[in-house]
Amino acid sequence: MSVARVAVVTSDDGVECDVDLPLIVDALRAGGLSAEPVVWDTAAVPWERFGLAVIRSTWDYVERLDEFLTWADATAAVTRLWNPAPIVRWNSDKHYLAGLARHGVAVTPTRFLEPGTQLQLTPADFGAADGVVVKPAVSAGALDTARYEPGQHVDAARHARMLLHQNRSVMVQPYLPRVAEGERALIFVDGTFSHAIRKDPLLTEPGVIDNDRVPHLGVAPYQPIEAEIRTASAALAAVPSPSAPLFARVDLVLNNVGEPVVLELELIEPNLFLQTNPEGLGRFFEAVAVRAGAQR
CATH class of the missing domain: 3.40.50 (Rossmann fold)
Known part of the structure; x- marks a missing residue:
């Protein structure tokens, strides 16, 4: 054979x-x-x-x-x-976050701004208590992404307009300060949890778009708690597919009350951190x- x-x-x-x-x-x-x-x-x-x-x-x-x-x-x-x-x-387009939310999955709150619409962006659009993150809906590795502190409304609006003028959909999310405790990346194989890592936050400098930043800093093996596995599993269950993905990575952060929420669901080309986990x-x-x- x-x-x-x-x-x-x-x-x-x-x-x-x-x-x-x-x-x-x-x-x-x-x-x-x-x-x-x-x-x-x-x-x-x-x-x-x-x-x-x-x-x-x-x-x-x-x-x-x-x-x-x-x-x-x-x-x-x-x-x-x-x-x-x-x-x-x-x-390939992070509008999928809205779909996950409609299925009851806990996701980072996200507002989408679409090119071609008559938007008069004001500071109030970027007024989350801890600042906001602005990024394109089609992005990887924090491409063209930045976070803005509460006093940087004008800069955040300028960033969003720049992306809209490039005919790109924009995401505006509240900045969740507990990301300082680390992002959790949970890896699934055939729909079953395999292993996880914790990594340092990426958007450490406010108001800076840095497309050359290293995407995975401070990577260390991590044992997720039951709530994190449950949230990640709910995200996978909401994928519109008759069968489980061969591989998946669910990136989680903690919201302001310490609950895990989905930051991204990566099903195309995620780092699976297999070098940290032979069993994986x-x-x-x-x-x-x-x-x-x-x-x-």
Whole structure:
């Protein structure tokens, strides 16, 4: 019987910097699969020759979203793509937070501002008690994102207008000061909790858009409490898909009364922090092997 071929899909930056990528490729090969990293936008890749394509670190998709979504649809038409193309499309725009909220999931309160609408932004629009965070609805790694303190209403409005003038939807969220206690990232494999990490907050300097910031600082293994697992599981249950994602990362922060709320639900190319958790790498391999049809 032929060995299942698996494409571990990445980008040029992913090949250079993704610490999980070689771990995954090596684990798949050690488990008897024919695995190789493949840059998603490489011309003339015969995707139909792979039995499975697993998205790993397509980190440039945000700046080329339409092209990436077209690639996902085309690839899914000739092989099995995980996560599937409809999940990728749904998760590519953070309007999904509104959908999660409608399903009763505790999320960071979010107001969306849409381009083309006649908005007269005033300081009152950015008047949360602890300041606000302004970011585009299509973003990764805190791209074009900043937080503003209560006295920085004018700067926050200027940031929002800049994004709107670029024809980009804008998110305005209250800044939750208990993020200083750390963001929690809970990783799920096949819909089941695998492991978690805690990391330092990202938006440490008010009023600064820094697209070169390091996205994951102070990473340490973390044991989530029951309320955090429950909130993350509720977010996954609200994903509009008939089957659980192969992989998922749910980023949580604490609100002002200490309850976990969803900051982001990452189903496309999240860092899974497998280098911190060998058991998680094993779970990931097993899930991929099942989908690749490998004989275990």
